[in-house]
Amino acid sequence: xxxxxxxxxxxxxxxxxxxxxxxxxxxxxxxxxxxxxxxxxxxxxxxxxxxxxxxxxxxxxxxxxxxxxxxxxxxxxxxxxxxxxxxxxxxxxxxxxxxxxxxxxxxxxxxxxx
Amino acid sequence: xxxxxxxxxxxxxxxxxxxxxxxxxxxxxxxxxxxxxxxxxxxxxxxxxxxxxxxxxxxxxxxxxxxxxxxxxxxxxxxxxxxxxxxxxxxxxxxxxxxxxxxxxxxxxxxx
Numbered sequence: 001x002x003x004x005x006x007x008x009x010x011x012x013x014x015x016x017x018x019x020x021x022x023x024x025x026x027x028x029x030x031x032x033x034x035x036x037x038x039x040x041x042x043x044x045x046x047x048x049x050x051x052x053x054x055x056x057x058x059x060x061x062x063x064x065x066x067x068x069x070x071x072x073x074x075x076x077x078x079x080x081x082x083x084x085x086x087x088x089x090x091x092x093x094x095x096x097x098x099x100x101x102x103x104x105x106x107x108x109x110x111x112x113x114x
Numbered sequence: 115x116x117x118x119x120x121x122x123x124x125x126x127x128x129x130x131x132x133x134x135x136x137x138x139x140x141x142x143x144x145x146x147x148x149x150x151x152x153x154x155x156x157x158x159x160x161x162x163x164x165x166x167x168x169x170x171x172x173x174x175x176x177x178x179x180x181x182x183x184x185x186x187x188x189x190x191x192x193x194x195x196x197x198x199x200x201x202x203x204x205x206x207x208x209x210x211x212x213x214x215x216x217x218x219x220x221x222x223x224x225x226x
Contacts (some may be wrong), residue, residue: 043217093212100212106156
């Protein structure tokens with residue numbers, strides 16, 4: 001079945017350094033990929049979503065590129081901020097249709113320190 | 115902004131107890147979902163629904179029942195609660211299957 005792999009459980013960075021969180025996936029169909037962010041004591045919310053036309057989605061300085069050849073959708077940011085400290089989930093869905101659902105990775109906890 | 119409301123926000127019960135978690139969305143979304151969140155496991159799908167009266171089995175359904183009574187309301191039922199069901203539960207909705215999820219604030223359940 002469909003699955004998402006996030007390899008880093010905990011990531012600690014110094015403010016100003018680049019961020020990269022890995023996401024690889026296995027999918028039978030043409031997938032949509034998502035990044036969700038969850039700040040402490042809040043609900044998860046959408047950060048980025050892949051496009052069908054290979055555009056690179058960007059939001060709040062974060063971007064991710066869907067590479068079908070390597071089945072990856074890594075999250076990147078050029079310069080980490082203290083407010084980026086949060087839990088980040090990569091998620092995958094099949095190509096729409098009745099019964100489609102999102103499958104989440106195990107998450108990566110990012111801590112940015114001064 | 116999509117609105118998903120969960121109740122209660124916190125619940126404590128004993129092993130073998132009966133618990134119902136409620137979720138209401140006011141976005142006219144077709145799809146509703148119940149997830150549990152546990153450290154080291156991420157978000158795992160319990161049950162979901164694409165309309166009133168419909169129920170789909172998720173990835174970790176054992177020990178849970180769910181019912182979608184209206185387009186707005188989706189309930190998660192634990193009829194014989196066990197300590198392994200201690201978790202943070204999130205309800206979410208989406209307009210289409212596999213599309214952007216809008217999450218509620220969560221219900222923290224402790225089974226003693």
